[in-house]
Amino acid sequence: xxxxxxxxxxxxxxxxxxxxxAGVFTHSLNCIGTARKSTKSxxxxxxxxxxxxxxxxxxxxxxxxxxxQLKGIGIGAPGAVDSDTGTIIFAPNMEGWRNIPLKKELxxxxxxxxxxxxxxxxxxxxxxxxxxxxxxxxxxGIFVGTGIxxxxxxxxxxxxGFNRTAAEIGHMxxxxxxxxxxxxxxxxxxxxxxxxxxxKRLQQAVKDGEKTLLTDMLGSxxxxxxxxxxxxxxxxxxxxxxxxxxxAAEYIGIGVANLANIxxxxxxxxxxxVIEALADxxxxxxxxxxxxxxxxxxxxxxxxxxxxLGDEAGITGGAVLAKKLAK
Amino acid sequence: xxxxxxxxxxxxxxxxxxxxxAGVFTHSLNCIGTARKSTKSxxxxxxxxxxxxxxxxxxxxxxxxxxxQLKGIGIGAPGAVDSDTGTIIFAPNMEGWRNIPLKKELxxxxxxxxxxxxxxxxxxxxxxxxxxxxxxxxxxGIFVGTGIxxxxxxxxxxxxGFNRTAAEIGHMxxxxxxxxxxxxxxxxxxxxxxxxxxxKRLQQAVKDGEKTLLTDMLGSxxxxxxxxxxxxxxxxxxxxxxxxxxxAAEYIGIGVANLANIxxxxxxxxxxxVIEALADxxxxxxxxxxxxxxxxxxxxxxxxxxxxLGDEAGITGGAVLAKKLAK
Numbered sequence: 001x002x003x004x005x006x007x008x009x010x011x012x013x014x015x016x017x018x019x020x021x022a023g024v025f026t027h028s029l030n031c032i033g034t035a036r037k038s039t040k041s042x043x044x045x046x047x048x049x050x051x052x053x054x055x056x057x058x059x060x061x062x063x064x065x066x067x068x069q070l071k072g073i074g075i076g077a078p079g080a081v082d083s084d085t086g087t088i089i090f091a092p093n094m095e096g097w098r099n100i101p102l103k104k105e106l107x108x109x110x111x112x113x114x115x116x117x118x119x120x121x122x123x124x125x126x127x128x129x130x131x132x133x134x135x136x137x138x139x140x141g142i143f144v145g146t147g148i149x150x151x152x153x154x155x156x157x158x159x160x161g162f163n164r165t166a167a168e169i170g171h172m173x174x175x176x177x178x179x180x181x182x183x184x185x186x187x188x189x190x191x192x193x194x195x196x197x198x199x200k201r202l203q204q205a206v207k208d209g210e211k212t213l214l215t216d217m218l219g220s221x222x223x224x225x226x227x228x229x230x231x232x233x234x235x236x237x238x239x240x241x242x243x244x245x246x247x248a249a250e251y252i253g254i255g256v257a258n259l260a261n262i263x264x265x266x267x268x269x270x271x272x273x274v275i276e277a278l279a280d281x282x283x284x285x286x287x288x289x290x291x292x293x294x295x296x297x298x299x300x301x302x303x304x305x306x307x308x309l310g311d312e313a314g315i316t317g318g319a320v321l322a323k324k325l326a327k
Numbered sequence: 328x329x330x331x332x333x334x335x336x337x338x339x340x341x342x343x344x345x346x347x348x349a350g351v352f353t354h355s356l357n358c359i360g361t362a363r364k365s366t367k368s369x370x371x372x373x374x375x376x377x378x379x380x381x382x383x384x385x386x387x388x389x390x391x392x393x394x395x396q397l398k399g400i401g402i403g404a405p406g407a408v409d410s411d412t413g414t415i416i417f418a419p420n421m422e423g424w425r426n427i428p429l430k431k432e433l434x435x436x437x438x439x440x441x442x443x444x445x446x447x448x449x450x451x452x453x454x455x456x457x458x459x460x461x462x463x464x465x466x467x468g469i470f471v472g473t474g475i476x477x478x479x480x481x482x483x484x485x486x487x488g489f490n491r492t493a494a495e496i497g498h499m500x501x502x503x504x505x506x507x508x509x510x511x512x513x514x515x516x517x518x519x520x521x522x523x524x525x526x527k528r529l530q531q532a533v534k535d536g537e538k539t540l541l542t543d544m545l546g547s548x549x550x551x552x553x554x555x556x557x558x559x560x561x562x563x564x565x566x567x568x569x570x571x572x573x574x575a576a577e578y579i580g581i582g583v584a585n586l587a588n589i590x591x592x593x594x595x596x597x598x599x600x601v602i603e604a605l606a607d608x609x610x611x612x613x614x615x616x617x618x619x620x621x622x623x624x625x626x627x628x629x630x631x632x633x634x635x636l637g638d639e640a641g642i643t644g645g646a647v648l649a650k651k652l653a654k
Binding site: 080089090137138150152154155159160161162163164165166167168169171172173174175176177178183185187251254257258259261262263264265266292293295296297298300301302 | 464479494590
């Protein structure tokens with residue numbers, strides 16, 4: 001791009017297993033246009049990459065801009081990401097995503113510099129930079145959705161470590177010999193407290209003959225269960241849902257304490273779809289458990305809360321990344 | 328001290344629940360004189376502080392120096408340490424050690440600037456600076472002894488975080504609902520794999536009627552058991568000891584994997600009395616388990632090994648701290 005057409009607009013894209021979400025941001029990180037699309041990962045990698053390019057173009061159009069006016073694009077992608085080369089090493093929730101040079105492919109299609117990071121790292125970057133105005137020096141975020149991921153801020157910067165794999169907190173073992181995780185190990189936090197884990201526990205309980213209002217809503221197989229169903233069941237006083245959500249919140253609280261004991265943060269952020277849907281029910285238990293399990297002094301004056309950015313965390317973080325890295 | 332008498336010598340002191348160990352180091356961190364003393368914590372805090380001052384004087388005498396020639400003293404102390412003020416907040420293995428202003432008291436007795444840090448942080452600082460020549464950028468150490476502690480290096484510096492409590496890795500829960508820990512929680516790494524935990528498991532097994540050569544060495548209560556006894560039993564092919572040590576090594580391996588998944592280090596150090604005594608038996612199992620439990624890519628090209636500094640890690644780290652902080 002010739003120097004004259006460069007501008008300070010940036011685009012953030014959140015690439016998820018089911019949804020693509022893009023947002024155009026000004027230099028001062030105000031969002032001025034967004035677009036959404038389903039991922040359709042079953043159509044294959046090449047088609048998904050085209051859809052990512054398309055959602056980018058649509059967001060830019062919504063913002064009354066053209067691609068040429070973008071300084072850069074920051075992408076949060078699920079799974080293991082080599083952020084140096086912008087390659088998706090492996091994304092378990094997307095069919096065929098192994099060693100996909102996403103940066104290279106998108107730069108070819110869009111003609112704009114592209115930067116790729118792990119989706120939870122990006123979400124934490126968004127929360128830290130915009131919601132928390134970059135104030136926390138040492139912080140971590142736990143994002144609870146289909147899986148559990150995290151992001152770590154050290155000395156005010158996103159921390160990725162030697163192999164750029166840091167903050168794989170969903171695969172912290174907290175119950176040796178516990179339930180099997182998608183990663184192949186047993187007892188990972190993700191296998192105990194993610195939406196997937198919660199749903200599995202409820203389905204197993206129903207199979208074992210336990211009663212729940214969820215079967216009235218969804219049938220005896222609990223098909224198409226969503227976090228919203230759990231919220232409804234809880235508000236109607238469903239005992240089984242209450243027990244399972246309480247257990248999950250306790251596991252998350254233990255995970256928070258483990259991380260706090262290791263990292264001594266000033267700020268702890270909770271986010272992701274499960275927290276968004278069930279913050280009222282889970283947050284108090286998470287905080288109480290974390291305080292119980294943290295060593296004396298560790299939680300002293302530490303801020304712990306649920307992010308208000310919600311869905312916006314990913315696109316915001318992508319914009320922050322692009323703003324930071326695009327020349 | 329008048330400027331003219333200042334020198335580049337520093338003193339490191341390792342304050343343990345049973346032993347005090349001091350070493351004088353040159354500016355280039357060569358040890359030129361050491362002294363040892365038992366701690367005698369049952370005699371009360373004031374007496375222990377006097378003994379620390381005494382072991383300092385004896386080490387200086389061994390090095391043919393006088394206190395005036397010391398630039399500073401760095402101390403590694405067990406438990407929770409406020410390193411900003413040099414106060415021991417709480418040391419569970421030392422009688423009455425709560426909110427003890429160790430820095431202030433020792434500076435009064437010795438007339439030399441004193442700096443205090445947690446003992447495992449100090450050990451990691453010693454290993455990083457001297458054994459590893461400050462090369463690792465992001466590293467952690469796990470020190471397995473009576474308890475389990477750790478130290479974290481981030482961006483080449485000892486990391487202590489917001490409340491300066493970081494690296495409390497012995498109290499990472501890895502088996503929710505597991506055996507009770509000294510900290511009051513259940514299932515901490517320390518309650519599963521420290522020397523204390525190993526001894527408890529062996530004593531319980533003997534009570535439960537299991538056979539072991541250890542009872543021939545130590546009697547049926549396994550009184551005065553030491554790590555060396557375990558090594559002997561292992562070398563004679565004792566099955567119970569083998570099983571218990573293998574289990575402890577697996578737990579440590581899971582702890583290593585958890586930390587590697589979170590911190591993405593380039594270097595992982597194992598140390599402490601248990602590792603020193605049983606490295607041949609434990610190290611391979613620890614590394615194999617860590618590789619099994621770490622996420623893909625996390626352990627790629629990561630160095631993992633047992634420190635060779637042994638007992639010297641604490642005094643060396645103390646010297647590094649003093650060299651760094653003393654004006």
